[in-house]
Amino acid sequence: MIVATKTPLRPLRRVLALATLVFGSLCVNTALALDLTGITNSHDPSTLVRDGNTYFHFTTGDGIWYSTSSDLVQWGNPGTVFPVGTWPSWINDAVPGFEGHFWAPDAIQMGDYYYVYYSVSTFGSSRSAIGVVRTPSLENPSWQDMGMVVQSHGGSNEINAIDPAVFRDHDGRVYFSYGSWFGGLGVAEVNQSNGMLAEPVTHIYGGGHDSIEAPYITRNGDYYYLFFTRGRCCLGVDSEYEIQVARSTSVYGPYTGERNLFPNEVGNRKGPGHVGILKQDGCNYVSTHYYDLNDNGNSKLDIQMMNFVNGWPTITDNFTSIQSCGGVTEGLYSFTAQHSGKSMEVEYASTANGANVVQFDFMGGLNQKWYVIDQGTGEYSIINALSLKGLDVWNVSTDAGANIAQWDYWGGTGQRWQFNAVTGGYVEIQSVLSGHVLDVQGQSSANHANILQWPSTGASNQRWQMQREY
Template sequence: MSAQPLARGLKLLRTLPVICLFLLSGAVSALELTGLKNSHDPATIIKDGDTYFHFTTGNGIWYSTSTNLVHWTAGPSTVFGSGWPSWINNAVPGFAGHFWAPDIIQMNGYYYLYYSVSTFGSSTSAIGVVRTASLKNPSWQDLGVVVQSYGGSSEINAIDPALFRDHDGRVYMSYGSFFGGLGVAEINQSTGKLLGSVNHIYGGNHQSIEAPYITRNGDYYYLFMNRGSCCQGSNSSYYITVARSSNVFGPYTGERTVLSNQSGKYKGPGHVGVLKQDGCNYVSTHYYDLNDNGNAKLDILRMTYSGGWPSLTRNFSSITSCGGVSDGVYSFTARHSNRALAVDNASTANGANIEQYGYSGAKNQQWYVISQGTGYYSLINVNSLKSVDVWEVSTAPGANIAQWDYWGGAGQKWSLTNNGGYYVLTSQLSGLALDVLNFSTANDANVVQWNVTNGTNQQWTMTRR
């Protein structure tokens, strides 16, 4: 595929009143991606260190990289090279190396990349998973099949995996297409495989539906999906809709269109992925470029919520901060002691103390930071998958901080306020800050909540892991 710049500016405005209206409203042009923009069914964009990675459909699983989300460069090689795991030959006879619609998530100290193997128009399909500890210096290990479909006309077709992490730290995979519709199942974060059964959530009876993606904002789960038909370039009838539910397993209702089939040169958008970056929501999709012979390219849009529903726009011209923190894996280091926020003795038990300890890279010193879309975040320990929690729902200064199963209480929701490059973590329940008791610099010193003083024992460096 060739790569042409995205369109700049607004369409020609023909009347002076309309021109004045746009000038007064501060209208802006679409974000202009540069470099190599080829993409079809893009995975959720993910970051490793200072580099973003965009995986997409292609032989061997193709990918590109960027340091700013704008300029993209081809990766040095594909994930599988010219071969593929041997189990695929039995699962999908006739597979020829063209992997579909990958998606990726960071968990358990690795990046897990899920991928589809199938043949066009068939429900004899499988989703596999491969992992690596680093995307910048990858060493891929294939873990085999995650879920299969066997050719039945009413089966959930095992293609188009999409992963997301809920507020409680649990991970879910949605997938599916024509035939039996869309399904979702929880993922075991130690193995990368299914933890429980697959739940049918939408579609079926050969409806034109595929490429589900679930994200959460506040109290609602949002199920994005493709409608129409793909893979026809300028003739693609794809468009994107969304429905919502108060439960990850549905029912999802109120389906509405969020990206129509065509807007200017953007034709047949498909395959939503959500990147929560600096408090903003960015959505990646592909589109067929009507100004470039219908070639498929990467598109990045901004998403906001209003009245309980998302909307997408191309009317922004740069990647900026929305005044928040990016979702991801972090360590927190106390400014006064240079020691890390940790779960005592790497315990996985409810009630285990949160303390400070010299950073070693252990999982009990790493935390999933998960935006709730409300200005508050979950802090879920990577080792135990339990939440930072104010002990016994106390609002008193000096109350202990421990870990507990996430239940969504105000004592498990935290604001993260940037104070000159250091963060103050404040409980929604009490308005009090995470505090190293008595300014201790010792290992095992207890962490409590205390009145906000902005002391160095309440200031934490956040380091992306």
């Protein structure tokens, strides 16, 4: 995102709203690349999110500009969240002089809504704010502005309230990071019922007017990775941006081992910035923008692929089509038993530790929806969307017939799962702890029938249909 510095930069309004998909790596191979087509303009792109069969890419622009794609390659159908020339009234008090150009949005699905975070500021000032708007559907939006999430008041050492980014941790919690130059970067947990912050902001990196901004955090295995940009942006072919990464064993830091991830210039790509990560089919797709040296420095969307080698991300663009890496796409799911057609749920919509997991007719409640979260190791946590507690093998048992319940997530093997594809598009859900699979007791087709773990038999009461809930 554009940053207020002591050196005048070109006004952001002159920068076209462009979007990029990028993959993380310590070196960039330019032999092959995913060739994005259509409306590929983007600056400070959001994490790519999907509603139904449509991907959405939000980016800097009037009204919170976005474009869409059905395949991550061909982009078009532009739109805006707010009608151009209008914005929520609270912005006028928070940021006097705001003119409708929203910076660096980010998007995430939480429960029954999609949330889009956005920055409001004026060029060269740290008097800024971040707001959030939500809708039950992106394909058929009904936007509700939730108000201001965090602000800065113009102080020289404040964390500047721009460049929001959100991600879901292995335990189902969502964290919000933001910041730029001035006081550096901060992070806080999000209240998933309204999109606001659930705790005070913790400073995690930078400060003292260091040239750092646009944070994005992800987790892989035991490490949290903080991506950020250094240098001055928004100068087209003269952009100084490069993307770096540091890591920590805590989301709150300290983050150490800073190293370069995307250099300032590779081939026709200049000044890459603003990482977002889409975890799809076991692959990590990274979205960023870059200035195209072959197109007068226009800012565009780029997609590359990220892997992790020896505990650090590596980036490649050596692929020409979206592919599967042999895993499950992160997201919100319901699970339907093949034999009964009933859904896995937390019984009676309980939010208590130890609440039983059963099957029941699908009613659409959050107690019947589950976040599937990729841990980057071939294992997944499964977090109930109502309680935010983990699917858990009772009492860490390896016995056949052990009960399945929910419990506060603690990351042990009794709360980690693998998905094994079986015929007909179904999966077995296998405990990493025991090697047993989820089983509807006695092949019952009744509501409230218990779910337990049992050795795989190939029976239909051990087969589940995963349905994305958009």
